[in-house]
Amino acid sequence: MGKLKIAGYWASSCGGCEIATLEIGEKIVELAQVADIVFWPALVDFKYQDVEKMPDKSIDVCLFNGAIQTSDNEHLAKLMRAKSKVLVAYGSCAYEGCIPGLANMSNREGVFQRVYFDTESTVNPNKILPQTSCKVPEGELELPEFYDTVRTLAQTVEVDYFVPGCPPVGKQTWAVLEAIIQGKLPPPGSVVGAGRQILCEECPRTREEKKLKAIYRPHEIIADPEKCLLEQGLLCAGIATREGCGALCPKAGMPCTGCYGPPEGVNDQGARFLSAVASIIDSDDPVEINRILDSIRDPVGTFYRYSLPNSILKRSVIR
Numbered sequence: 001m002g003k004l005k006i007a008g009y010w011a012s013s014c015g016g017c018e019i020a021t022l023e024i025g026e027k028i029v030e031l032a033q034v035a036d037i038v039f040w041p042a043l044v045d046f047k048y049q050d051v052e053k054m055p056d057k058s059i060d061v062c063l064f065n066g067a068i069q070t071s072d073n074e075h076l077a078k079l080m081r082a083k084s085k086v087l088v089a090y091g092s093c094a095y096e097g098c099i100p101g102l103a104n105m106s107n108r109e110g111v112f113q114r115v116y117f118d119t120e121s122t123v124n125p126n127k128i129l130p131q132t133s134c135k136v137p138e139g140e141l142e143l144p145e146f147y148d149t150v151r152t153l154a155q156t157v158e159v160d161y162f163v164p165g166c167p168p169v170g171k172q173t174w175a176v177l178e179a180i181i182q183g184k185l186p187p188p189g190s191v192v193g194a195g196r197q198i199l200c201e202e203c204p205r206t207r208e209e210k211k212l213k214a215i216y217r218p219h220e221i222i223a224d225p226e227k228c229l230l231e232q233g234l235l236c237a238g239i240a241t242r243e244g245c246g247a248l249c250p251k252a253g254m255p256c257t258g259c260y261g262p263p264e265g266v267n268d269q270g271a272r273f274l275s276a277v278a279s280i281i282d283s284d285d286p287v288e289i290n291r292i293l294d295s296i297r298d299p300v301g302t303f304y305r306y307s308l309p310n311s312i313l314k315r316s317v318i319r
């Protein structure tokens with residue numbers, strides 16, 4: 001059997017997933033023995049035309065990270081789908097929309113207003129905004145269109161597998177690559193490189209009864225290093241998040257923010273997290289309940305930090 005042909009692409013994301021792939025460490029030598037990289041702009045200088053000339057389904061597997069926020073992202077999603085036998089939504093942005101997906105609280109006009117006019121560091125006296133075409137002495141340049149709504153990869157093209165994480169941890173990335181190399185992938189549509197249960201199952205902190213009288217941000221208290229963070233009033237999303245990272249954040253004293261997405265069988269991670277928090281508020285007094293809930297500074301960023309485009313809500317309504 002010849003070498004596997006693998007590809008990678010980086011759409012709307014921070015680039016962390018690209019770097020995280022290198023966390024496979026010395027396994028990269030093993031990978032190089034069985035696979036050739038045929039397209040991966042962050043690692044090697046390929047052009048889009050190189051891929052467009054390839055026969056359909058000639059790439060064995062493409063790890064596609066990043067959400068779909070521009071016409072360029074959409075073009076590459078469709079191109080990589082056509083050229084790849086297996087398309088993997090690699091990382092939280094491709095899988096669920098992640099941080100770029102919080103732009104769904106606004107639209108293009110709102111995002112541009114903030115970024116190009118309102119931020120404290122912006123100097124833009126001529127009120128210049130990105131254009132989709134621009135005349136220069138050499139001819140006309142075309143730039144991607146910025147969309148009103150961020151979509152996941154699976155909301156754009158058919159996806160074979162999903163790898164959660166912001167970014168996925170190295171051992172899980174290798175588990176996925178190893179499964180591809182050995183041809184031992186689960187049924188299409190599966191989440192790979194993670195467990196099925198909630199993060200609390202792999203968290204070493206002790207759990208007793210959950211009762212919330214107050215909600216804190218991490219800098220507001222010194223948390224007990226042994227006890228469940230949620231029981232101490234820190235909004236830990238472990239109860240609504242898929243296991244797989246090894247509970248990295250709670251082990252380091254920080255609440256999980258939910259980057260591994262919903263556990264098996266849960267459609268809307270934010271709704272699950274929200275209902276879990278609501279169920280442990282220790283009061284029957286509406287005034288006290290409101291006081292406790294009002295102390296959540298950023299409800300969307302807390303409950304839907306990684307999953308707004310993939311949630312039942314998808315985006316806010318702009319009138």
Ligand code: SF4
Pocket residue numbers: 199200203204205207227228229230231236237238239247250255256
């Ligand atoms: S600290 Fe978070 S992950 Fe650990 S048991 Fe508590 S809620 Fe679950």
Ligand code: SF4
Pocket residue numbers: 165166199241245246247248249250255256257258259260261
């Ligand atoms: S603990 Fe939560 S936020 Fe931290 S890496 Fe794991 S899933 Fe992501």
